[in-house]
Amino acid sequence: xxxxxxxxxxxxxxxxxxxxxxxxxxxxxxxxxxxxxxxxxxxxxxxxxxxxxxxxxxxxxxxxxxxxxxxxxxxxxxxxxxxxxxxxxxxxxxxxxxxxxxxxxxxxxxxxxxxxxxxxxxxxxxxxxxxxxxxxxxxxxxxxxxxxxxxxxxxxxxxxxxxxxxxxxxxxxxxxxxxxxxxxxxxxxxxx
Ligand code: HEC
Ligand code: HEC
Ligand code: HEC
Ligand code: HEC
Ligand code: HEC
Numbered sequence: 001x002x003x004x005x006x007x008x009x010x011x012x013x014x015x016x017x018x019x020x021x022x023x024x025x026x027x028x029x030x031x032x033x034x035x036x037x038x039x040x041x042x043x044x045x046x047x048x049x050x051x052x053x054x055x056x057x058x059x060x061x062x063x064x065x066x067x068x069x070x071x072x073x074x075x076x077x078x079x080x081x082x083x084x085x086x087x088x089x090x091x092x093x094x095x096x097x098x099x100x101x102x103x104x105x106x107x108x109x110x111x112x113x114x115x116x117x118x119x120x121x122x123x124x125x126x127x128x129x130x131x132x133x134x135x136x137x138x139x140x141x142x143x144x145x146x147x148x149x150x151x152x153x154x155x156x157x158x159x160x161x162x163x164x165x166x167x168x169x170x171x172x173x174x175x176x177x178x179x180x181x182x183x184x185x186x187x188x189x190x191x192x
Contacts, residue, residue, distance in 0.1 A: 042173050043148050043162045052157035053122040056112075058105050065153040071145055081136025086121055089113045124158050125149070127165050132186050141177070 074087035093113050100106045112119050127133040138148070146152060150161035163169045167186075174181045183189075 042176055043164050043169055045150075046160050046163045050159040050161060052159040053124065055122055055157075056120055057109055058157075060156045061152050061158060062154055062156045071152075077135050077139060080134075081139075082134045084135055086118070089119060124160055125165055130188070131167075132188065141179070 074091060075084045077084055089109070089112055092109055096106050096109055101110075109119075148162060148164040152158075155161075170186060171181055173179070174185070179185075
């Protein structure tokens with residue numbers, strides 16, 4: 001069956017990718033564990049209740065990342081690099097024109113696809129308006145998605161599992177990494 005084939009191919013790809021990543025990550029891991037030995041976690045967990053918001057579709061990172069998909073298949077970082085994108089519905093339909101088409105959630109997905117409107121995902125992480133934020137500088141500095149967003153591959157629903165949007169956390173991580181901590185790094189005032 002087509003669906004089984006897709007899943008099998010994805011699993012094989014995941015296994016190959018996993019092995020490659022493991023090899024590539026080994027020296028870095030060793031390096032990191034010495035560099036951060038005894039240091040506090042760079043981004044602490046969110047101590048507040050963090051219920052996932054009601055989303056238009058029950059999309060699960062856990063289900064999809066288990067297929068071996070990469071973050072970059074769905075989240076890119078276009079110029080000027082401040083924001084990440086959400087996937088076009090056509091990315092989903094690359095599989096879901098044939099996968100799980102009998103499920104009500106996938107029928108709803110197909111309706112969104114037909115409408116040509118983007119899926120109205122409810123946002124999970126948000127930095128207070130007016131604060132300077134950029135993904136690009138962090139990605140260029142080698143900070144991993146999981147450092148700021150938690151173990152996404154284990155999440156059946158996305159919620160704000162870390163406190164990455166709070167000022168104290170931004171500043172303490174900047175201190176740990178020798179990144180700038182003067183107010184003007186993140187605030188445009190005083191304008192002069
Ligand atoms: C097949 C597509 C797909 C892949 C692959 C994927 N995502 Fe997502 N991601 C989504 C969709 C759809 C949403 C919106 C729904 C939700 O929040 O669950 C989302 C939402 C998110 C959000 C919440 C953003 C916000 O503030 O609203 C984060 C963080 C995120 N993804 C991180 C990741 C990371 C890290 C990876 C790789 C480990 C990844 N995603 C892989 C499709 C994907
Ligand atoms: C690489 C192929 C692939 C891509 C791309 C993909 N999916 Fe899936 N999706 C699957 C598979 C496989 C399942 C598991 C199907 C099952 O359990 O019957 C699934 C399950 C789902 C389910 C749960 C269906 C149910 O009710 O049980 C939803 C909802 C879903 N996907 C939405 C999406 C959305 C939204 C996107 C785009 C952001 C997307 N998928 C992209 C392969 C994919
Ligand atoms: C240094 C911490 C950090 C790293 C690293 C990071 N993010 Fe984010 N992410 C954030 C913050 C903070 C926000 C909220 C930004 C805002 O208000 O727009 C966010 C928002 C998002 C969003 C919602 C859209 C947007 O840009 O606002 C997605 C999707 C996302 N991140 C995915 C990822 C993925 C995928 C990676 C890895 C490639 C990643 N993030 C790496 C901190 C981070
Ligand atoms: C996981 C650690 C970490 C977290 C969390 C973090 N940062 Fe950073 N930030 C860095 C690193 C590392 C750099 C790169 C410094 C460099 O390139 O010299 C950086 C760079 C920046 C820059 C660019 C500075 C410049 O002048 O080039 C801005 C703006 C910034 N961060 C804002 C924020 C804000 C706002 C938050 C919280 C919402 C935040 N950061 C959270 C580690 C972090
Ligand atoms: C590394 C980034 C970063 C640096 C450096 C930083 N802030 Fe912030 N600041 C933030 C973030 C993020 C918020 C929003 C926090 C929230 O919503 O919980 C914030 C919020 C604030 C607010 C609340 C009002 C507003 O503008 O949203 C004040 C006041 C403030 N910061 C003052 C300062 C002062 C004074 C300094 C210098 C001593 C400073 N900040 C340095 C990231 C930073």
